[in-house]
Amino acid sequence: MPLNDNVAPTAQETESAPRHKGSPEPSSQGPVEEISPVQDPHGTERIDVEAIHDELMGKWQEIRQTTRDMIEDPALHKDETASYQDQRKRVLEQLKILVDQGAVHRAYPEYVGGQENPGGNIAGFEELVAADPSLQIKAGVQWGLFGAAVHQLGSEEHHRAWLPDIMSLKTPGAFAMTEIGHGSDVASVGTTATFDPDTDEFVIHTPFKAAWKDYLGNAAQDGVAAVVFAQLITRGVNHGVHAFYVPIRDEEGYNLPGVSSEDDGRKGGLNGIDNGRLAFDHVRIPRFNLLNRYGQVSEDGTYTSPIDSPGRRFFTTLGTLVQGRVSLDGSSVNAAKIGLSIAIRYAYERRQFSSGGDSEATLMSYQLHRRRLLPLLARTYAQAFAHHDLLETFDGVFSGREDTPENRAELETLAAALKPMSTWNALETLQVCREACGGSGYLTKNRFTSLYQDLDVYATFEGDNHILLQLVAKRLLGDYSKEFAGLDFGTITKYVSSRAEDLAVNRTGLRRAAQIIQDTGGSKKSAQALKDPKIQRDLLGDRVHTLISEAADALRPARKMRPEVATKLFNSQQVKLIDAARSHAELLQWEAMTEAVGTMEGKTAEVMTSLRDLFGLTLIEQNLGWYISYGLVSTQRGRVLGEYINRLLDKIEPYSLQLVEAFGYKQAHLRAEISSGIEAVRQADAEEYYRKLRASSDAPIDEKTLKKMNRGKSNKGSARKKR
């Protein structure tokens, strides 16, 4: 009997567990330290991976690379098994490493030791997600929110007074904006800061439980100060939300008198951060502690502001904090890149089910696996390019080079449009990748679940995604009505009612695209037309335009309504407006990718164009019902779109390993066991075993094969009989 005794577990494997209780955890690093290119399954032509990489790294490539080099240090990696208390300790220590490495001060004024490089600062920050999202977000709380509020909302005196200790982490601090009862509606926070001219102080007060500041990093343990957002009240007038610098703990870590705190405890992820709640019981701070860039109170309690309109002042104040959204956009794209790098590599190493021949098929050879992963790869690319536009716009404004109200508004809308899409994309991508790697994907050591859990909250913090999309939609509505600024009101009404009569008749923006309705031939030609970038762009743009114009038409009567009724009317258009905002964001991503691809050449440009087409066409496919209903895509083309996308997948697939290689992550960044090459080694061992077995005389014969042979024999037998 064959016992296969030549292929026992290796010595290393059996020796490590000879007579132990319980089971050892294998080292979480696989056998291969550096990523060796997976054996190319097709002998695929090389595209210019370096050029794509440079394009992906963008304007601040050097800072990004410096950060990536820095975070190869295991001291900066997430400890996946520590308790949340220990994770908090570890992350606090890691922040000190960032200080020592000078990794976190690039945005600050030169007079306090910064570099006044807002774009570079964010670029470096975004790369930290590969080390540990907790480390990243705790750094973001300290230097991107708490420190940035002092920087952006304070005066030079404030900077000189507080920034050095903030930068050195001598003063860890909280950014106390959100309240239990008011998240996205910051204008309605309940906390008050009432000026007392008798003592020249502000009195910070939490009037009820729902006004406790909540979910604040550094609030539960580490923070010794906070920037607190509160209603500024002086001389009996509420001047709206302003920011105040408030000490909260003494040097020993005890809460200062009047300050209460609670610990938010364990969270879905980001457990390296001590999120918590703060409340203030008539806490007094000097008048100086008002961060006074957009509002000042004089000794006698007189309020002055460079911005007269309270509404505009509020939005300007909040607008200074847009960098949080900008940086989450870039970070989320990076997290998606990490997930795809791991899952796509694994998809070329892991084999499952017969390929029809001797060996089993790699996961990536399955149409479904391509359909699951490659559209996410395309979307992640598009988002990466769109992020560059956002970051450069941010840098233009915050460096002061292009700081106009129009650019600020543009920046805020862009951030509000892109951040929701990229944070959701990261979650979807990580989840799909985790499922695509099966049980293996569920193990913490393979990163997907860990990243998902940490990134989860990116969808609702720094502006809830749906609220941000509403901001975008409102801006789009504003643009839409400006389009008709020259017309008097009667003209608009007439215009609007004429088109409401027949939704199928398109106009202005729509007319261009409407031409594609006319199919000129067979289904192949019909699908080909969708390759035309002009047609893709028109379709994506027309969707935004149509949704917005429909909502605008519906909302027109609101001006004459009582507020409650107008609110109801607005509510009736909410879903449509969110759809419009999403579509707008997708259009921006599509355009950014198209522009980036335009700089490439030869085969590289060809592959990247296919990837762009995949992005564009999956967007159209998602809303295919809408496109056909509105006559923008023909039913004939609608029927073949899925097939056309499948063909694109087959075209792109051979290059998908190179496309993740271009992300430029090393195993020190990916750190998944299954991205180490371990699976390829296992598969090779298994194939070698079966090869040897087949070559030997010991190989058992399959019962099925035997049965066939026997049937063959008996058939021959009966055949002989007949003769």
Next chain:
Amino acid sequence: MPLNDNVAPTAQETESAPRHKGSPEPSSQGPVEEISPVQDPHGTERIDVEAIHDELMGKWQEIRQTTRDMIEDPALHKDETASYQDQRKRVLEQLKILVDQGAVHRAYPEYVGGQENPGGNIAGFEELVAADPSLQIKAGVQWGLFGAAVHQLGSEEHHRAWLPDIMSLKTPGAFAMTEIGHGSDVASVGTTATFDPDTDEFVIHTPFKAAWKDYLGNAAQDGVAAVVFAQLITRGVNHGVHAFYVPIRDEEGYNLPGVSSEDDGRKGGLNGIDNGRLAFDHVRIPRFNLLNRYGQVSEDGTYTSPIDSPGRRFFTTLGTLVQGRVSLDGSSVNAAKIGLSIAIRYAYERRQFSSGGDSEATLMSYQLHRRRLLPLLARTYAQAFAHHDLLETFDGVFSGREDTPENRAELETLAAALKPMSTWNALETLQVCREACGGSGYLTKNRFTSLYQDLDVYATFEGDNHILLQLVAKRLLGDYSKEFAGLDFGTITKYVSSRAEDLAVNRTGLRRAAQIIQDTGGSKKSAQALKDPKIQRDLLGDRVHTLISEAADALRPARKMRPEVATKLFNSQQVKLIDAARSHAELLQWEAMTEAVGTMEGKTAEVMTSLRDLFGLTLIEQNLGWYISYGLVSTQRGRVLGEYINRLLDKIEPYSLQLVEAFGYKQAHLRAEISSGIEAVRQADAEEYYRKLRASSDAPIDEKTLKKMNRGKSNKGSARKKR
């Protein structure tokens, strides 16, 4: 100056944190122990919540209720903050409680102390998810996989030998099927069990690393035995995969000679379970240890089986383990119910942004919030009803009452269709609920993230969801060709080619639905037609039928092809086949819900019908592009579908609290801080504060209001001047 000093934090709040270092975690239970009905925002008519509840609890209501009562005990609840090592200890202890409560033996034979009640057993098991998914799945490993394999694949001698200690947990065990290199493709496992007639033993062997058994609960620590699936080899013939009972650890917990184990370490969730790996180095077990229901080896090594075909034998063997899939389906529906119960309650308590009047608007008053939550509520209901059909089919087969090959096949297809949809629905629902509750939703104490993380793996274990859908698709293809069993091959070919020429011309199944293309009037009438259940059913059914027939047409030439080429052809239809399987599952859910709603009366029936319509129409909306392309829905109807769904949302919303009340969960099951009524208390406090403030003379006036008043004055002034 008003200082609002009458509303400082309450004594309790400030006293609890007078001068402490760090911050206390507020007790994770809210102030209200039992769920008090949220104040009904509409004064809505009561529907028959009890009747819906009974329908949802189904045939084994009593066992479900007993289990729900049992798990109110905090000793059975998940410890959300324990380390994963401590979670493992806790869950092992919890299993002992289940034994003491007699909660886990309902399926076993009466002669070992069971109740031979397979359906009731699963019903009780499904309710355990509310206590702790780790507890549930560890119980599932012990009694639903390890014990069930002995039960289903062994003889009465095996039952008497091993089941008593398995039932009492004296023998914790692993279910060693999956290998590192072979998950869903069980037929290809590498582990061998070779019969040695000299010693009358099987030799269990792991020939290479990829053949290690992996992801097994109880393997890392607790298991003392395992049911191992291995290739049975005797007399030089491999008879395919059989199951063997293999002791793996001694009484002190040390691995037995030849057995190696590794710990899978921390996972994305389910960390109360000690998943790990096992390998066998020529481990010898008595011949008796072959679980011999479908294959026996005699002393001299002769193999016999009651099932002649190795393929059918393999699928029959695996088919006995279908209960895992059945129970995950029901458990996932329960997890979704828990998420919705929490999020929908919170949506009526939490307020955000102005409603146009004095108070702020509840989250549920927003169209978008309804759009996010209510379709998931509808889908969860549909899945709950579909699950009843599955569980009753399961009970019919496994009780022996209706155990025919046809029913077994039907059961397996049904389980394979429903389990993917419900596990994905649970994840999507929990994620949407978590986001709908903002930062609060991210805190572990509010359950969503904890449940999501535990449920995540339900999508890939007990059959990867996509693999299961492929099984369904293959079965649908089989049914499709049986449909034409009476025709000779030439007729099919002719039939197929005549329709391939014009995809737009529909036939048989399609013709009925095609009639709805003809719009008879305005858009309102056109949308109304979609309320007709017959039309909904036809649309859903036609999609399945069309997708399958298209794939079948494409696959027809495969029979004449070489395997590699046929594999490629099959691969080209994979995405379409998966779509068909999904649509088939959705149709089954729709039908189950329609049937359940049919038993209801009056207003209850009306509301539930709207909910069913919401389910059906969102399914059609998801594939609207397809429906219009194929001429089954008109473009005019396509354009109004979204609006029609919005109106349905508004109709259902007033009843949505009652619809989650019908799930019947108490706060002891939900255990989220935000499902305790805490937010309503906070909001009431805040409203009371503002009410008092407005009534007092201390209220600060808003700068905006002041400006308006001043403008008013100066206008009057200038007006006066003019006069």
